[in-house]
Amino acid sequence: MKELLGTGVALVTPFNEDKSVDFEGLERLVNFQIENGINYLVVLGTTGEPATLTAEEKEQVKNTIIKVNNGRLPLVLGIGGNNTAAVVNEVQTTDLSAFTAILSVSPYYNKPSQEGIYQHFKAIAEASSKPIIIYNVPGRTGKNIEATTVIRLANDFKNIVAVKEAAGDIVQAMRLIQHKPKDFMVISGDDMIALPMVLAGGAGVISVIGQGLPKDFSEMIQQGLSGNVNEAYKLHYKVMDSIDYIFEEGNPAGIKALLSKINICSLNVRLPLVKASDLLQQKINKYIDIY
Template identity: 35%
Template structure:
């Protein structure tokens, strides 16, 4: 059980890498490779680890597989950095189960997405998140990604949840509406954790008081994503700006198809995984794979592409 949310909040900062879920050629979850990817993240400076978020293809996993991925992450990290797995689903009961499982496994927080496809209204969203948060003592970070969920969690609803639930400590905003993002901190307080889920807004969100980012690009180049945050928090604004623009070509190419397909292609070229996805997801086009390869070479990343 977590008693001191301020202590947890002080640790959940910087680059939280949303690690992909690797599959074998037979499309089984490759838990050994998952552990290796997590070690790669920690070795390259990532400040926290998340799994089974958007980059982790949760809708392609069974509930049991999601629990085993979360358990693998918590055990592999072993307290070295915070772990905040994605526990949300379009199904309320599944979300309750997965969030409770994360708590029991010893995760530091749970990342709970706005339910996708069914488009609940704001009052329903309030009830959903409040019920989930009230069922556990683990800190909860809400995940707002209207481009995927077809529903935007309004700032007024988020502020209500912040007031009603002491363990709702922050939000991941994959929201291109920067006015909305600014109003999150205005209405929820400057100590509310604000993570960027839009790669080109990772640096701008830090400038308005954000906590960090949960960026798919960290799968491929974790050291530079982490360095951007380190530079900002160290007061080296010029270096943070430089890294922001330096990362832009990689950010762009990794989102020319639906995440995480390009990320998995990149990691496959780097020799870290089999670049497999489960249908209905599939690999990027040959032209995009070639572009990914050429972009990796620009960053001096060792890669092979036949």
């Protein structure tokens, strides 16, 4: 899965002032990634606010990205949930021809046991014609996928090819890298520790800040993958404050504030999320002005 090596970005869904989807902003966003060194795009991940999009809007967002991308970068589609049967049905009934892989989040709210998590991803793996990236984000789901469970899944199902590891736990990430099958990919889901994970043997990142600062962030990851530690860390410290800022009031409010500053799209989000405060927007604007 060399297509998933490097920097992927979890695209936002831009909204107009009336909270309708801003398809022109989405087109600008996709082209901005492609023109600035991003390696692949994640469609309808958490950052894209799929929880507040209608089924029709999801199709429109998906089709817009496919059309604008025009085969230039690999695409990954977010398909996940806490109803295993519903996720399996979506995997089986969705046209996945334009996508390299599926990103599937661990079941949220239900808080299943490790065996329940294993059986959930087993069912998805058996249903999917495409490779699967497990998404571990316990801060959102309420339940960590332990390294032993990920490794068990990786060994048992050849189409489970990677994990997006967003527990924020570098030790857990290192245990995954230590024990993973040879071709299995450990992808950072945490922008702040993406470089340390890469230097420890990770395969890259699925990033949020990457879509706002794509050139430097993707170059940082490439330098890390090449073992150029000093060059990579120079870029890490250059972008580091921006990572704090974009998560200060939650995701994607922060990254949309940054994208607003650089004229990609507005800072609008949909309830129950609210847009970035004036104070945060000022911090981000100042940061970009001197960047």
